[in-house]
Amino acid sequence: MTNIKWWQTAVFYQIYPRSFADGNGDGIGDFKGITEKLDYLSSLGMDALWLSPHFPSPNWDCGYDISDYCNVAPEYGTMQDFNHFLFEAHKRDMRIILDLVLNHTSDEHAWFKESKSSRDNPKADWYVWLDSHLPEGEGSGEAPRSGVRVPPNNWQSCFDGEAWTYVPERDQYYYHYFMKQQPDLNWHNPEVKQAMWDAGRFWLDLGVDGFRLDAIGTIYEDPHLTPHNVPMNLAELRRFSELAKTPKEIKLKEKYWHEMFKNQWGQAGVHELMKELRAILDEYDGDRVLVGEDDNIDFMGSGRDELHLVFNFPLMQTEGLTPDHIRKNQKERLSKLEALSAGQGWGCNTLGNHDSSRVYTRYGNKLHDTELARLHAALVLTLKGTPFLYNGEEIGMTDYMLTDISQVKDTMGSWYYHTIVTEMGVHPEEAMLRTAEMTRDKNRTPMQWSNNLNAGFSPAHVSTWLPVNPNYKNGINVLDQEKNPSSLLNYYKHLLHVRKSSVALQAGEYIPLHPSAKEYLTFLRQSGEQTVLVVLNFSEHALELDFTRAREIKRHNLRLLFSSAERRGGELPPQFKVAPFEVFIAKVAHA
Numbered sequence: 001m002t003n004i005k006w007w008q009t010a011v012f013y014q015i016y017p018r019s020f021a022d023g024n025g026d027g028i029g030d031f032k033g034i035t036e037k038l039d040y041l042s043s044l045g046m047d048a049l050w051l052s053p054h055f056p057s058p059n060w061d062c063g064y065d066i067s068d069y070c071n072v073a074p075e076y077g078t079m080q081d082f083n084h085f086l087f088e089a090h091k092r093d094m095r096i097i098l099d100l101v102l103n104h105t106s107d108e109h110a111w112f113k114e115s116k117s118s119r120d121n122p123k124a125d126w127y128v129w130l131d132s133h134l135p136e137g138e139g140s141g142e143a144p145r146s147g148v149r150v151p152p153n154n155w156q157s158c159f160d161g162e163a164w165t166y167v168p169e170r171d172q173y174y175y176h177y178f179m180k181q182q183p184d185l186n187w188h189n190p191e192v193k194q195a196m197w198d199a200g201r202f203w204l205d206l207g208v209d210g211f212r213l214d215a216i217g218t219i220y221e222d223p224h225l226t227p228h229n230v231p232m233n234l235a236e237l238r239r240f241s242e243l244a245k246t247p248k249e250i251k252l253k254e255k256y257w258h259e260m261f262k263n264q265w266g267q268a269g270v271h272e273l274m275k276e277l278r279a280i281l282d283e284y285d286g287d288r289v290l291v292g293e294d295d296n297i298d299f300m301g302s303g304r305d306e307l308h309l310v311f312n313f314p315l316m317q318t319e320g321l322t323p324d325h326i327r328k329n330q331k332e333r334l335s336k337l338e339a340l341s342a343g344q345g346w347g348c349n350t351l352g353n354h355d356s357s358r359v360y361t362r363y364g365n366k367l368h369d370t371e372l373a374r375l376h377a378a379l380v381l382t383l384k385g386t387p388f389l390y391n392g393e394e395i396g397m398t399d400y401m402l403t404d405i406s407q408v409k410d411t412m413g414s415w416y417y418h419t420i421v422t423e424m425g426v427h428p429e430e431a432m433l434r435t436a437e438m439t440r441d442k443n444r445t446p447m448q449w450s451n452n453l454n455a456g457f458s459p460a461h462v463s464t465w466l467p468v469n470p471n472y473k474n475g476i477n478v479l480d481q482e483k484n485p486s487s488l489l490n491y492y493k494h495l496l497h498v499r500k501s502s503v504a505l506q507a508g509e510y511i512p513l514h515p516s517a518k519e520y521l522t523f524l525r526q527s528g529e530q531t532v533l534v535v536l537n538f539s540e541h542a543l544e545l546d547f548t549r550a551r552e553i554k555r556h557n558l559r560l561l562f563s564s565a566e567r568r569g570g571e572l573p574p575q576f577k578v579a580p581f582e583v584f585i586a587k588v589a590h591a
């Protein structure tokens with residue numbers, strides 16, 4: 001495994017700080033709590049942790065609205081707590097990457113407060129400011145005679161209505177792709193760049209191992225401000241999408257989502273920016289890493305000069321993880337990655353994060369959820385590329401549907417609820433059902449550590465920031481699963497151990513086999529030293545499989561490395577039977 005970097009073989013685990021572990025008993029996760037759980041993470045087999053934002057924030061977007069880039073949110077602790085956490089993680093050979101939000105700040109950031117105070121302050125040009133749009137026939141440069149203020153164009157925020165918010169002090173609008181509390185920075189201004197790069201350096205100097213880069217696709221907007229041509233606003237489009245049933249409506253909804261935002265993301269300039277950031281990282285020792293929250297492989301540049309990794313979101317953006325879908329996805333991704341210079345492309349697979357429905361719920365079928373969860377874990381841990389897991393998936397945490405609007409913390413959800421109730425006359429009960437489905441709170445509930453009240457996340461009777469999913473009482477918690485040898489948690493541990501002990505699973509090529517199998521997925525992972533066969537049976541039937549025609553296997557025997565079914569270790573011929581939903585991993589024993 002020469003020349004392989006740590007971030008290629010590492011398994012990453014995403015921590016959502018607010019919900020991971022409450023060390024001081026106030027109902028909110030914190031660094032004390034996270035630090036106390038490092039032994040758990042290390043025994044699970046995690047090599048690296050990605051922390052969602054831990055910076056001071058008014059929390060309109062749960063930390064993705066940062067009001068100070070060089071500090072720790074008081075509810076999470078102090079800089080000293082952070083440094084202690086970093087030290088303890090490194091001591092256990094775990095790397096730490098932080099979330100760097102480049103596109104926007106909080107409207108409570110000192111930069112924005114200054115910027116909005118007048119048109120001629122030193123930071124006047126740090127955000128995207130524009131005058132009111134003058135209706136046809138009005139003189140330019142003057143306030144519209146009619147006195148009617150009109151936003152610069154019809155762009156929408158993807159979270160809460162119009163993308164422009166008026167500020168009387170400047171008599172101008174500022175632009176926000178996300179909530180109005182998240183004004184977009186003006187990245188054309190070199191001072192903005194400098195300030196943000198300084199913030200990055202602040203954490204790199206402390207020793208963090210890299211960054212996950214938030215929303216990089218939205219950093220620049222169409223300079224011509226071309227309006228969208230969708231005959232709806234955001235709330236209407238969301239509602240239309242919820243009600244879309246026929247194939248025609250579904251197609252139209254997809255077209256509208258694309259059309260509505262196409263001028264607000266993916267614009268020129270961002271690759272140069274990523275190159276600058278990469279150059280900064282490369283000044284540091286220790287192979288620090290940049291992971292883009294984007295699936296566009298173009299963000300990897302030549303393979304050496306932009307980001308190290310981008311997520312394979314197309315893998316998870318599907319209603320059903322079928323063998324066909326996965327094969328097609330791998331073919332497309334891997335061929336693009338291979339086209340990058342001198343083998344510099346490397347994949348990054350994930351099935352869930354803080355923005356998406358939990359793996360267990362989303363890809364379950366209500367009949368075989370347990371088996372499917374095991375199959376999906378094996379998928380993400382055996383495909384070629386760096387796996388990212390989301391906290392709680394290792395114990396099978398599920399989405400938790402809120403039932404009352406007062407519980408909703410994800411502002412995007414409460415905005416939608418109030419808009420459809422007040423502007424569209426949707427009945428509050430129905431609106432709540434829709435909101436519970438769309439809000440990201442459902443997949444951000446506190447981590448379930450034990451069978452004690454509050455799932456051991458916070459002391460009993462403390463009111464936690466989001467309700468705890470009551471299914472912690474039914475074995476969906478760490479402590480109960482640690483004691484149970486056949487639990488999902490122990491299954492993850494075992495699988496992670498198998499991955500770690502296999503060069504081929506960590507770094508080998510991916511060679512698909514049986515390309516038209518509908519019920520199962522099978523492939524080889526092959527490195528110079530080792531060949532491993534993986535079979536994932538997605539069906540509820542036992543299947544007879546025959547690998548005698550596979551060149552790499554032929555008459556070789558297979559030596560079992562892992563099976564989710566009851567199967568004894570030892571040698572197997574290249575024809576064998578797999579159990580329903582079995583995960584089968586074997587070494588191809590070279591003669």
Ligand code: NOJ
Nearest residue numbers: 061064101178214215355
């Ligand atoms: C992507 C983050 O993952 C999401 O949680 C956040 O709301 C937006 N970017 C805005 O920062």
